Amino acid sequence: MRGFRLLLLLFAAAGPAAASPQRIVSMNPCIDQILVGVADARQIAGISHWSHDAAASAMNPAVARRFPAHFGTAEEVMALRPDLVLLSLHTPLATKAALQRMGVQTQEFGVPGSVAESHAQVLAVARAAGHAERGLAMVRAIDRALLASRHVGAQTPALIRMSSGLTPGEGTLIVQLMGHAGFRNQSAAYGLGMWDMAAVEPLVRRSPGLLLTDRPERLHPVLRRAGVRAVRFPGNLFACAGPGMARAAARLAEIRRGVRP
Amino acid sequence: MRPAALAAALALLVALAFLFNLSAGKVFIPPFGLAAGSADALIMAELRLPRALLALGIGAMLGAAGAALQGWLRNPLADPAVLGISASAALGSVLAIFLGAAATPAIVSAAGMAGAVVAMALLLLLVGGGASTTMFILAGVILSTLAGSLMALLISLAPTPFALGEIVTWSMGALTDRTMADAARALPFIALGLALLMPAARALDALSLGEETARSLGVRIGRMQALIMLGTGLGVGAGVAVSGVVGFVGLIVPHLLRPLAGEQPSAIILPSALGGAALLLTADALVRLVPGAQELKLGIAMALIGAPFFLLLLWRHRGRIG
Structure with a gap:
């Protein structure tokens, strides 16, 4: 079962890599956290402002400060000259529509409800950034942490x-x-x-x-x-x-x- | 009805509503004879008692403030929420939270009172300028909208989505899970606010004959206005800092009681305080009885009752105001 899941992940990671985007903007703090872990720093043109706040985000503030933050409006995002915008389910409809009207490449991500869905999201973000192998490494690191946190015995x-x-x-x-x-x-x-x-x-x-x-x-x-x-x-x-x-x-x-x- | 008889009847109503508020909840608890140290006794002493005391105090303050404002402005639509006093108090408190005072509730309360007093001072300036009834309500609506918008601005600038949720929840108005410390912080100022409003009552009677007549009767209008400004500001501000905005109490209660108490402002302030307490105690008990794990927000419940009442009032007064 475990082997099968790994196989599935490998398969997901091995999709065709188009020319990787060079100016990625993320609209969501959760996607930010994945992005900074799988993309090259020079590929990231902007992250959401939440990530600059250590009280709101789990991201290391020193890492977050290396990237410019935006407040989620279409014009701020366009000013960052993105070639790929990572949207979330919570991005306002008007903002999504405005970005799409201006012809910028977008990709939307949901809210994972399970570890497997979270892994799939990590791999998808990594693939979008053109670094599928780093997504796989991140998934493995998360799995290791989950394994280490596992409690056997009475709940x-x-x-x-x-x-x-x-x-x-x-x-x-x-x-x-x-x-x-x-x-x-x-x-x-x-x-x-x-x-x-x-x-x-x-x-x-x-x-x-x-x-x-x-x-x-x-x-x-x-x-x-x-x-x-x-x-x-x-x-x-x-x-x-x-x-x-x-x-x-x-x-x-x-x-x-x-x-x- | 004779004033003493009316006051006694209303006081009895308040006592009944107080007991109802103590016992009502997802689980009914009898207010008397609980075994010391039991979960029920703990719930009664630490959750339901502060809540009932706050509903009593805040209801009384809002009722009295509504009656005093209606008398002062000679306007049947006046109420701390309609005139933007509650919203200004909420803005003061949110500003304090925004500036990092969330951990010191005394500052949040003080900022709420400051917000309400400033709003009252602005209204006083308008009265000094001889504003008409329509101007007054308009000014109140604008003040209320402005305070609401500034609050929304602060919320949108909030550092974390969680802090934001907390402020939004509080601003909807509720008494859920308040502590004895909350009650101890609000009630002295509410008592002070009520004490300041009572001596203004006689002056309001004279004012109802017109400002010139009142002056000739020896009424010091400036002093009366200062009493109403401070009384309403401190009392309503202290309440809002703990409960969030709960509207319509001050609007509904004086109108319900006028047929029994008469038109004189002095005859209506004390009954309105009692009636406001009974209304808020009852409403706060009922919001807990909705099915499910959640309870209805008190501020929302009062708006659901109050807004239709306000429209009815407008309809009955049509042609007479404006």
Whole structure:
């Protein structure tokens, strides 16, 4: 099964390489993270402004600052004279249409819902940049990190809840990574869907186990009084697939190792 | 109805609404006789009590401010939200959050109050210039739109998408998961705001006979305006900093109570405070009872009730204002 998946990946990576683009602009912070890892630095003409902010992005700020940032408008992007624009599902329709009207080559990427989809996206970005082999290397590195974060044995109940209340549920990539690292996600027990706002009261009535949150110091006092344990899980680690997944998995594994049986 | 009887009846209503607010939720909890240390007791003391206290205080403040503004401006459509005072308070708080004060809620509250007081001062300037009823409501609408747009600007400049989500959620108006610390921060200023509005009531009665008559009766109009400006600014600002914008309370309540309390501004401010508290306590309990894991945002719920009421009011007053 594993061999078959690798074969499939190799096949995906070995597509025909056209003349590789020399001025790539990415419109999305998650695609930015893949792009800087698979393209030559001189190929990247611009990345999204989110990537310049260490609090929002999992990208190393020193790496991000090497590339000019744009705020996502078509004219800013055109001013960067791109020969390929990487769009996301969330790029505004008007911006997409404007770029396409001006005849610039575009390629659109979705939001991966699984590790396999994330791998496929990494390979697709790498192929678009003309460096399929680097995509394969990145996928292998991510797989190694996932393997290292793998927890064998009993799963411990846990819930991710940002201080805003935002809680990822079943079907999100981060919850799959939680399961992988030895956590049993509790969001479904509270009736929460894929991305819901979790209220505090149900968490007092029924403990979520370990609470992973971006700002444990801002935990509601009632949760502290109820004895809910909270550990820090940075907010920039759970929004993107791709190479950020490796860091998220590593942090989850680190937290899991700290859980006393 | 005699004022004392009306006040007593409204106070009873507030007490009932308070108990309803404490017990209502996805799970009903009786407000009395909880075992100390149980999850229910913890929920009651740390989640539902601060929430009920805030609904009580904010509702009272909005009701009283609506009645005072309607009396002062001699305009049935005046209300802290309609005149842009709530939106200005929200802008002040968002500005403080944007400048990095999110970790010090006292500064966020102070900025909310400053925003509301500045908005009141702007309206006062207009009154000084002898603005008509129409001008006033227009100015309020513009102020509200401007504050809303500036807030949207700050949100669009927010450093992270997560901070952005937090501000957007807060600005919709809700009392979900507020703490005792939030209540302790808002309630003293709300009490101060209410205390400042009460002495303005008599002057408002005289003002309803016209400004010249009021002056000849010895009313110090400047002092009265200062009381209303500070009372509304501090009270509404402190509330908005904690709850976000909750509109329409100050608009609806005085109109519902006027048939019972009479037309005198002084007779309507205290009943409106009580009525506002009862309305917000009830609405905040009902938003929790919607099915599913989520609750309805209080600000949205009040707009759903309030907007049709506002239209009805416009329709009934057609031909008389403008």
